[in-house]
Amino acid sequence: MFDFWPKRQFNLRPAAVFEDNLIEVHDFRLEARRGLMMESVRLIRDVFLILVVLTLIGVFFVQPVVVEGTSMLPMLHDGERLLVNKFVYYDIQSVGWGHLERGDVVVFWFPREPEKSYVKRIIGLPGETIEIREGRVFVDGRELPEPYIDPEYNRSMATFPPRRVDDHHYFVMGDNRDNSSDSRYWGTVPEKYIFGRAFFRYWKPSDVGVLTHADYPGEFPKTATEVGGKRQVTR
Numbered sequence: 001m002f003d004f005w006p007k008r009q010f011n012l013r014p015a016a017v018f019e020d021n022l023i024e025v026h027d028f029r030l031e032a033r034r035g036l037m038m039e040s041v042r043l044i045r046d047v048f049l050i051l052v053v054l055t056l057i058g059v060f061f062v063q064p065v066v067v068e069g070t071s072m073l074p075m076l077h078d079g080e081r082l083l084v085n086k087f088v089y090y091d092i093q094s095v096g097w098g099h100l101e102r103g104d105v106v107v108f109w110f111p112r113e114p115e116k117s118y119v120k121r122i123i124g125l126p127g128e129t130i131e132i133r134e135g136r137v138f139v140d141g142r143e144l145p146e147p148y149i150d151p152e153y154n155r156s157m158a159t160f161p162p163r164r165v166d167d168h169h170y171f172v173m174g175d176n177r178d179n180s181s182d183s184r185y186w187g188t189v190p191e192k193y194i195f196g197r198a199f200f201r202y203w204k205p206s207d208v209g210v211l212t213h214a215d216y217p218g219e220f221p222k223t224a225t226e227v228g229g230k231r232q233v234t235r
Contacts, residue, residue, distance in 0.1 A: 107197075
């Protein structure tokens, strides 16, 4: 057969010696190891930063706690896990979640044994007089409505004499009035011992959610404010 198409001609020339310096030789295995090392360093850096942020959050803002006992039935059960807002420790009055209010479920160091922590509900504010009459709570002589109390856990209908709440202290009680060690027996809690307010339950799965705050009629003050260096109830 005849080839009618002319063959392409290539102009080949000898390679100059200096052109060898322009040739790049890649060692892909070495580059892969370098890339893996750099990614590992970045991963370690990111994990470290995340741990630092979580540590700062745990120290200053939010802390997990475990409920031990049944003193807060029916709201809280033994073994449940809560998150507490630690902003209340800094007493930031300008924001709603930055200070303590009546009805808050708080976690605090037990005054008689500071190595132990308790979870209770704030009932009395600084300067108020709290009295228990046959299971009913009276604040400065007026009965405090408590919708969170289940009669099943308040059958003893106990009576306790009036007690005035000192400045910078809070009167706390468990919702399970028949089985709660609280201010009725050992006195009030210093404000500095309260390190957090419970706001979220993340265990058990069936009860995961935000913890509701107790609401009281408008005539009952919710918070205590600082006046002349002393904590006073705002009406």
